[in-house]
Amino acid sequence: xxxxxxxxxxxxxxxxxxxxxxxxxxxxxxxxxxxxxxxxxxxxxxxxxxxxxxxxxxxxxxxxxxxxxxxxxxxxxxxxxxxxxxxxxxxxxxxxxxxxxxxxxxxxxxxxxxxxxxxxxxxxxxxxxxxxxxxxxxxxxxxxxxxxxxxxxxxxxxxxxxxxxxxxxxxxxxxxxxxxxxxxxxxxxxxxxxxxxxxxxxxxxxxxxxxxxxxxxxxxxxxxxxxxxxxxx
Numbered sequence: 529x530x531x532x533x534x535x536x537x538x539x540x541x542x543x544x545x546x547x548x549x550x551x552x553x554x555x556x557x558x559x560x561x562x563x564x565x566x567x568x569x570x571x572x573x574x575x576x577x578x579x580x581x582x583x584x585x586x587x588x589x590x591x592x593x594x595x596x597x598x599x600x601x602x603x604x605x606x607x608x609x610x611x612x613x614x615x616x617x618x619x620x621x622x623x624x625x626x627x628x629x630x631x632x633x634x635x636x637x638x639x640x641x642x643x644x645x646x647x648x649x650x651x652x653x654x655x656x657x658x659x660x661x662x663x664x665x666x667x668x669x670x671x672x673x674x675x676x677x678x679x680x681x682x683x684x685x686x687x688x689x690x691x692x693x694x695x696x697x698x699x700x701x702x703x704x705x706x707x708x709x710x711x712x713x714x715x716x717x718x719x720x721x722x723x724x725x726x727x728x729x730x731x732x733x734x735x736x737x738x739x740x741x742x743x744x745x746x747x748x749x750x751x752x753x754x755x756x757x758x759x760x761x
Contacts, residue, residue: 535558535559535560536559536560536581536582536650536653536654537559537560537562537577537579537580537581538555538559538560538561538562538580538581538582538583538584538646538650539561539562539563539564539570539573539574539577539580539582539583539584540552540555540561540562540563540564540583540584540585541563541564541565541566541567541570541583541584541585541586541589541594541597542565542585542586542589542611543565543566543586543589543590544586545565547586548563548564548565551563551584554639554642554643555642555643555646558643558646558647559582559646559650562577562580566589566590566591567585567589567591567592567594567596567597568591568592570583570585570597571597571600574601574602574603574606575602578603580603580606581606581607581649581650581653581654582606582607582608582609582630582646582649582650582653583597583598583601583606583607583608583609584609584610584611584633584646585597585598585608585609585610585611586610586611586612587610587611587612587613587619587620588612588613593619594610594611594612594619594623595610595619595620595622595623595628595629598610598623598628598629599623599628601628604656605653605656605657605660606653607630607649607650607652607653608623608628608629608630609629609630609631609632609633609645609646609649610623610629610631610632610633611632611633611634611635611637612632612633612634612635613634613635620632630645630648630649630652631645631648631649633645666688670688670689670690671690671691671692671702673690673692674692675692676689676690676692676693676695676696676754677689677690677692677693678690678693678705680727682731683709684709684710684724684727684728685707685708685709686705686706686707686708686709687706688702688706689702689705689706690702693705696744696752696754697714697715697744699714709724710723710724711724715744715745716745719742719744723742726738726740726758727758730758730759730760731760734760737757737758737759738756738757738758738759739755739756739757740755740756741753741754741755741756742754742756
């Protein structure tokens with residue numbers, strides 16, 4: 529690891545202090561290790577520290593199991609790794625199927641394998657954070673534009689739209705449009721048929737852009753004219 533880079537923060541949770549010390553000794557060269565002897569304290573740490581990249585937890589602990597702890601993590605970017613014995617495998621499998629566990633390690637663990645899985649977990653955390661940041665940048669860019677902007681899939685259902693475009697259609701928010709088509713009652717049937725025919729042709733012919741001037745009727749029934757540019761991507 530680059531000596532100038534900030535170490536990723538890893539939270540280890542186990543009710544046995546000697547296990548916590550062993551994990552800290554194993555991981556502290558590459559990661560900043562935070563320890564907790566109880567699941568309740570671990571949840572408090574995660575709430576207070578938004579930069580916990582990976583949580584390594586034992587499955588069998590008093591009052592709360594490891595899979596219960598991971599299911600209650602607040603930050604969806606944080607990666608969960610469960611340390612378990614073979615008797616706990618049904619719970620591990622269930623947690624993996626529910627998307628709560630990134631990886632699991634059986635006792636006694638292999639040091640190199642555990643370090644490798646933690647490193648992969650940190651990569652996953654950083655990528656998830658990067659994607660979330662880029663999505664927020666896109667949302668901020670779209671909603672700061674006075675022009676209507678939207679994306680549709682090949683079925684012509686809205687995947688994303690900004691506030692300006694939602695207002696054109698008389699919707700309260702862009703989220704109201706997601707998963708819907710114009711022909712789902714968002715505009716008149718005649719207008720929806722015309723627009724969706726144009727867009728199907730645009731997709732099938734692969735033209736770079738489609739520029740049209742079109743009349744929309746606002747929520748109060750008044751006519752408004754808009755210049756539209758569309759492109760397949």
